[in-house]
Amino acid sequence: MPSTLTLQTPPNFCLARAVCSYGYFALAPNQWQYTGPKRCGTFHRPLKTTDNQTIHTIITQPVPRKLLVKTAQSLPRSQHTHIKSQINRMLRLDESFTQYHRLAKTAARDKFARLLRSPTLFEDIIKTMTSCNVAWSGTIRMNQRLCEHFGADNDFPTPAELAKATIPQLKNKCKVGYRAQRILKFARDVHSGKLDLTQFQNPKTPTDQLHDALIKIHGIGPYAAANILQHLGRYDRLPIDSETIRHFKTVHNTTGSITQITRAAQKHYAAYHPNQFLAYWHELWSAYEKKSGPTYKKSTLIL
DNA sequence: GGTAGACCTGGACGC
DNA sequence: GCGTCCAGGTCTACC
Numbered sequence A: 001m002p003s004t005l006t007l008q009t010p011p012n013f014c015l016a017r018a019v020c021s022y023g024y025f026a027l028a029p030n031q032w033q034y035t036g037p038k039r040c041g042t043f044h045r046p047l048k049t050t051d052n053q054t055i056h057t058i059i060t061q062p063v064p065r066k067l068l069v070k071t072a073q074s075l076p077r078s079q080h081t082h083i084k085s086q087i088n089r090m091l092r093l094d095e096s097f098t099q100y101h102r103l104a105k106t107a108a109r110d111k112f113a114r115l116l117r118s119p120t121l122f123e124d125i126i127k128t129m130t131s132c133n134v135a136w137s138g139t140i141r142m143n144q145r146l147c148e149h150f151g152a153d154n155d156f157p158t159p160a161e162l163a164k165a166t167i168p169q170l171k172n173k174c175k176v177g178y179r180a181q182r183i184l185k186f187a188r189d190v191h192s193g194k195l196d197l198t199q200f201q202n203p204k205t206p207t208d209q210l211h212d213a214l215i216k217i218h219g220i221g222p223y224a225a226a227n228i229l230q231h232l233g234r235y236d237r238l239p240i241d242s243e244t245i246r247h248f249k250t251v252h253n254t255t256g257s258i259t260q261i262t263r264a265a266q267k268h269y270a271a272y273h274p275n276q277f278l279a280y281w282h283e284l285w286s287a288y289e290k291k292s293g294p295t296y297k298k299s300t301l302i303l
Numbered sequence B: 001g002g003t004a005g006a007c008c009t010g011g012a013c014g015c
Numbered sequence C: 001g002c003g004t005c006c007a008g009g010t011c012t013a014c015c
Helices: A015-019 A076-089 A099-101 A105-109 A120-131 A136-150 A159-163 A166-173 A179-192 A197-201 A206-214 A222-231 A242-250 A260-273 A276-292
Strands: A004-006 A032-038 A040-048 A052-063 A066-071
Touching: A004 A076, A004 A179, A015 A040, A015 A052, A015 A066, A015 A076, A032 A260, A040 A076, A052 A076, A099 A105, A105 A276, A120 A136, A120 A179, A120 A197, A120 A222, A136 A159, A136 A166, A159 A179, A159 A260, A166 A179, A197 A206, A206 A222, A222 A276, A242 A260, A242 A276
Parallel strands: none
Antiparallel strands: A004 A066, A032 A040, A040 A052, A052 A066
């Protein structure tokens, strides 16, 4: 028998905005369905219980300040807190963006800041690895196949599930290419306890220290590290990639070498410290929506 | 410290 | 349909 959970949201929280302001909403096993202007949309996402059972959930926002979570399977009351904490992480319900919104009035108006992330840091890091050096369509495909072939009940694979894979399996079934070795090493290091991901989630650790630790993971470079830092709630680094360069060339008419454009970008967002990433992402996302229409009205993201 | 080339895949393009 | 080229971020070897 299905269960229903409720969560209180911060003021001005908008589920559609929170889910559809970061590309991960289009990556498996996440699924967003636009249901029209009245109820806006539903977010489908399998989550794990403490004993590693997969629970399929459907999240809606029927009224302001309240989220409704319906589970496909019966969920014991003892599991409610665990499921809620994963939703809390995904939608960043605990974070305050008052300081950023004070400076960024348009972002405040757009209810923009709570960028979707995964229930676990492990999934965020693998998703980041699959977004490097590949077209967005490739990232979508890799995540779809990782869930299909290695995740229980089409959920995203856990470190244990992925650690059992082999490099040829990852290459042939998931088409992750040369990333296979990096993904597998990361999964096995996490599974064996050699790499403790909880160390990255200590709010007292300085961002520089976190960045240095992330860079030490095989397959994580400057772009990926900055991207993972924002998943950790650190917004003072810019993940400079080809998209950033393109954005600055076309929107800001910036010219010069990549190093010069990178410096121009850092200078441009410096006023938003320590939330430079949010300012950058809001600008990028707004430019995309201006061109392609509101993202929350779509079920996927075409770049 | 800076730089070139390799790593893989899929899409675009020409034939 | 086939072959070629290109884009994408990180790593490694080399200067």
